[in-house]
Amino acid sequence: MCNLLVLLRYSPFNNAQGREALDLILALAAVDHNVSVLFSGDAVFQLLPTRDQPDFALKAYPRSFKLFELYDIDQVYVCEQSLRERGIKQNQLVTAARPVSANDITVLMAEQHQVISS
């Protein structure tokens, strides 16, 4: 079992990076790795309620974040600064994620065997 962090960096609107990251996260958790997920940069938009947007043209995969619980992924984090820069409040997020500071992120990364970015 490894400590693996998946670092999400992209908005859900432009490409499949987030969607394919979700597949990867679930696959890693399915073989009993200790998986953490960090939403940073434009990836914080993945935590907003895309399911209610009729003009969201790509697959609305963020609704599948509810699978995190089923796969025992409870270390889900969001970069505090990325939220602040984009004017997003914690209570607007539909997926529960623990806000972390730059210092927390440093500690989190130091605990990992590997970090995968997507």
Place this chain on the structure above:
Amino acid sequence: MTRFGLLITSNSYASQSLASALLFAKTAVEHGHQIDHIFLYQEAVYSAAANIDLPADEPDISAMLASFCHQHCIPLLFCITAAEKRGVVSDTLPARKGYIAAGLAEFAMRQTNIDKLVQF
């Protein structure tokens, strides 16, 4: 000796990622390190396309990578789901020689064999 896993996710034709990964792998092997696997995911699965047709003056890095991996017995894996979604492989279209179809589960399991994962 370090055991490396390489994960390639950037577009393999439109970026330098494949060339960088190949250079890294060659250098690591030359210095006595081990490459446990190379796994292609996301845009990198285009490397596994059998029908790549390049002009004669362009280096065929995906062929060079396959030949390097063959020579050193390094599993060169690509995510079958990501490849099928992009039309790179199908039931009637096999992958390029040297590229092995795998699932994300295989990538996940291989993480226990390595010391460092390097992503390109």
